[in-house]
Amino acid sequence: MTNNPQLADQLLAASIHEIKNRFGLVFSQLDQLLAALPLDENLNQSAEQIKCEAEFIGAELVRVLASYKTLEGDHLINQDQQFLVDFLEEKVARHANTIRAHHLNLSYDSDEELDGFFDAGVVNIVLDTAIYNAVKEGAKTILLSADYVDDYYLRIQIHDDGPGFPASMLETDFSQGQIKSDSQSTGLGLFFAQRLISQHQEGEKQGRVELGKSDRLSGACVSLLLPQ
Amino acid sequence: MALDLIPYHKKNVLIIEDLAEMRSSMKSMLANMGVQTMETVNNGEEALAKLAMNRYHIVFSDYELGRGKDGQQILEEVRHSGLIPASTVYIMVTAAQTVEMVMGALEFEPDGYITKPVTLEILRTRLNRIIRTKDVYREINLAIDKKDINGALEACNRLAVEKPKFALPAYRIKGKLLIGEKRFDEAKDIYDTVLGIKRVAWAVLGMGKVEYFQGNYDEAQKLLESLAQTRSKYVEAFDWLSKVLEAQGKFKAAQKVLEQAIAESPKSVLRQQELARLAELNGDMEAMYKGCRKATGLSKNSVFKNADNLIRYAKALQPKIKHGSMRDQKIAISEAFGLVESAKTEFHLSLSQMVKCGLVEAQTLFNSGKPLEGKMAYRAVSTMIKDSSALSLDDQLDVLVAKLQFEDEPEAQAYSNDILKKIGGNRRLQTKYYGILDFHLSKLPEARLELLKQRGSELLGMKDYEEAWEVLYKATRLPCADVDCQLDALKAIVNLYKQGGRSSDYLNQANELFNLLQNMDSGDPRYPSMEKLRLQWAEQQPDDEQSATG
Numbered sequence: 001m002t003n004n005p006q007l008a009d010q011l012l013a014a015s016i017h018e019i020k021n022r023f024g025l026v027f028s029q030l031d032q033l034l035a036a037l038p039l040d041e042n043l044n045q046s047a048e049q050i051k052c053e054a055e056f057i058g059a060e061l062v063r064v065l066a067s068y069k070t071l072e073g074d075h076l077i078n079q080d081q082q083f084l085v086d087f088l089e090e091k092v093a094r095h096a097n098t099i100r101a102h103h104l105n106l107s108y109d110s111d112e113e114l115d116g117f118f119d120a121g122v123v124n125i126v127l128d129t130a131i132y133n134a135v136k137e138g139a140k141t142i143l144l145s146a147d148y149v150d151d152y153y154l155r156i157q158i159h160d161d162g163p164g165f166p167a168s169m170l171e172t173d174f175s176q177g178q179i180k181s182d183s184q185s186t187g188l189g190l191f192f193a194q195r196l197i198s199q200h201q202e203g204e205k206q207g208r209v210e211l212g213k214s215d216r217l218s219g220a221c222v223s224l225l226l227p228q
Numbered sequence: 229m230a231l232d233l234i235p236y237h238k239k240n241v242l243i244i245e246d247l248a249e250m251r252s253s254m255k256s257m258l259a260n261m262g263v264q265t266m267e268t269v270n271n272g273e274e275a276l277a278k279l280a281m282n283r284y285h286i287v288f289s290d291y292e293l294g295r296g297k298d299g300q301q302i303l304e305e306v307r308h309s310g311l312i313p314a315s316t317v318y319i320m321v322t323a324a325q326t327v328e329m330v331m332g333a334l335e336f337e338p339d340g341y342i343t344k345p346v347t348l349e350i351l352r353t354r355l356n357r358i359i360r361t362k363d364v365y366r367e368i369n370l371a372i373d374k375k376d377i378n379g380a381l382e383a384c385n386r387l388a389v390e391k392p393k394f395a396l397p398a399y400r401i402k403g404k405l406l407i408g409e410k411r412f413d414e415a416k417d418i419y420d421t422v423l424g425i426k427r428v429a430w431a432v433l434g435m436g437k438v439e440y441f442q443g444n445y446d447e448a449q450k451l452l453e454s455l456a457q458t459r460s461k462y463v464e465a466f467d468w469l470s471k472v473l474e475a476q477g478k479f480k481a482a483q484k485v486l487e488q489a490i491a492e493s494p495k496s497v498l499r500q501q502e503l504a505r506l507a508e509l510n511g512d513m514e515a516m517y518k519g520c521r522k523a524t525g526l527s528k529n530s531v532f533k534n535a536d537n538l539i540r541y542a543k544a545l546q547p548k549i550k551h552g553s554m555r556d557q558k559i560a561i562s563e564a565f566g567l568v569e570s571a572k573t574e575f576h577l578s579l580s581q582m583v584k585c586g587l588v589e590a591q592t593l594f595n596s597g598k599p600l601e602g603k604m605a606y607r608a609v610s611t612m613i614k615d616s617s618a619l620s621l622d623d624q625l626d627v628l629v630a631k632l633q634f635e636d637e638p639e640a641q642a643y644s645n646d647i648l649k650k651i652g653g654n655r656r657l658q659t660k661y662y663g664i665l666d667f668h669l670s671k672l673p674e675a676r677l678e679l680l681k682q683r684g685s686e687l688l689g690m691k692d693y694e695e696a697w698e699v700l701y702k703a704t705r706l707p708c709a710d711v712d713c714q715l716d717a718l719k720a721i722v723n724l725y726k727q728g729g730r731s732s733d734y735l736n737q738a739n740e741l742f743n744l745l746q747n748m749d750s751g752d753p754r755y756p757s758m759e760k761l762r763l764q765w766a767e768q769q770p771d772d773e774q775s776a777t778g
Contacts, residue, residue: 078429081397
């Protein structure tokens with residue numbers, strides 16, 4: 001048989017694209033359906049869970065597609081000026097279902113005047129990855145923050161009150177794609193997050209993702225550093 | 229917070245949404261926020277009618293509106309025609325799948341967008357934010373609405389100084405205003421400044437437009453191509469790139485680029501009209517017909533409806549009238565007459581337009597089997613075409629079509645030779661000229677074959693292998709096709725491949741031709757050149773395709 005990895009890749013990408021679009025349609029129908037049903041409190045909580053999971057799947061498909069494109073090398077990013085309060089405010093509003101399903105306390109903190117240049121689509125994907133990871137680890141409070149750090153990097157951070165990253169993860173060099181088996185899915189997500197973010201370049205400076213301990217909450221902190 | 233102070237009870241809102249449930253859910257959410265005056269419509273036509281009648285503070289438009297216009301088209305049309313003031317807040321409501329399209333709008337961009345599913349939290353958050361931001365541009369928009377462009381430019385400058393965060397958006401508006409005023413040098417300064425800070429898409433497009441207007445086509449092409457390549461859905465970059473290519477005389481390439489834009493975003497009246505216009509210039513009847521049909525379907529009650537497009541559509545219907553099924557024919561005939569009638573009654577026509585109307589009427593009659601009536605209609609316009617100086621060469625080619633139908637052979641021949649001389653080395657007009665002759669001979673396959681063979685070998689001589697292939701491949705499809713035209717066609721495709729022009733269609737079509745020639749007698753004097761072509765063809769195929777089965 002012919003071994004044609006390129007064709008197999010294209011097949012997968014096209015198929016995922018189709019699934020993503022169809023799923024979007026299913027999700028909006030489902031949302032209307034659930035809204036029209038009279039549900040008691042218990043069922044309502046299940047409905048919230050379903051909505052949250054559906055949103056997760058949608059976000060996951062978007063992420064897989066974008067990650068796939070970075071491997072192909074054809075995901076050229078599009079940087080435009082973004083106002084951080086607008087951007088983060090919408091991110092929080094978008095996660096209304098996650099908040100309800102997991103009784104999450106999700107908030108943001110950014111200077112009203114703060115702006116920066118980045119690809120909103122890409123940063124959205126990475127923020128979603130980080131938020132869903134934190135929820136999976138059991139976080140109940142998540143804080144999104146933005147500020148400027150050393151020499152013109154815009155820093156967007158996701159703080160949580162979960163258990164924090166294990167020491168082994170903090171030592172992992174994601175840029176090399178080394179992933180320990182016990183943290184495979186999280187590790188892979190962060191590996192691709194790094195790939196996506198590193199496409200932000202400005203002169204010699206390159207975007208990167210850093211993992212650490214939060215100084216605002218008790219758990220983990222993921223930092224996106226975007227050169228300006 | 230100040231944001232709760234937005235007086236929603238005083239706001240007049242229009243909701244454009246095709247789904248009934250979505251309409252009522254938007255209404256109840258807005259009512260929840262305090263809005264008291266709301267109207268809803270379910271399509272673009274109704275929206276335009278409402279917007280022409282009333283003033284709204286806020287317009288919500290769904291992006292995907294089923295069959296008719298989409299939200300972006302409504303926005304372009306209302307902004308283009310000044311149907312809504314600059315101070316109206318226009319918000320696009322979009323599904324996740326179309327966000328990229330909405331965000332890709334660089335020229336006619338909405339004030340904001342809300343992605344579905346829309347919940348009360350999201351609506352409240354986004355709407356507050358969008359209105360607050362819109363308020364930042366209040367002075368600018370008021371000046372624009374008063375048509376005080378200098379005032380608006382000054383307001384842009386003030387905003388950039390007073391609120392540095394909004395400096396770039398202020399420059400964005402300023403650049404657009406300056407282009408509108410044809411103050412290109414100043415616009416260029418603005419875009420230079422912005423691009424010095426960051427390579428943002430709207431500034432690249434703006435600079436591309438300025439370069440185009442100033443006649444620096446190479447520069448414009450470079451900028452616009454770079455935008456077109458960034459995988460984001462900047463369809464406007466394709467529109468302008470097409471203009472630049474046309475200005476450089478690259479008509480076919482211009483059409484191709486526009487077709488790409490249409491594949492992404494098919495619902496723009498202007499874009500479809502442009503495609504039809506370019507297709508007419510290229511003599512591409514099929515694309516012209518499609519463009520006209522789409523544009524006409526989209527432009528009912530539209531400000532973009534115009535005489536040229538009506539006449540063009542009537543012309544594009546001719547192949548259907550001549551060759552279509554009985555039913556198609558009947559519909560096309562009444563449609564063609566209707567279009568001409570509408571052009572004549574609704575618009576003030578120029579001489580060239582009147583000639584075209586007359587010619588297309590005559591053609592319609594002729595092609596529908598009424599040669600005598602056609603001839604009479606032709607005679608009626610022929611007095612107008614005595615003096616060709618008022619007619620462009622494209623118009624004269626239209627006249628040629630009529631001459632071929634209605635005049636005696638020698639007269640038509642003389643006109644034909646005369647035009648060919650005037651056309652000279654103009655490749656676009658040459659192609660169109662031969663297309664017209666080809667269409668005229670469509671019921672005489674032998675004569676057609678000769679014509680195509682002749683043109684094909686001319687093109688081979690000029691080394692235009694792409695067009696040679698097109699013409700010669702057409703010849704090979706005729707029932708009377710011979711080995712000579714098959715060999716010439718293969719010569720064209722082999723050379724086209726050597727130049728790097730590849731496609732899977734070509735591949736299959738060429739292989740098919742080689743198969744037809746498989747049984748050629750080895751004693752045939754043409755056998756060696758066929759074998760040589762076969763070898764050259766094999767060399768052009770990548771290794772993996774040759775060994776695909778291995």
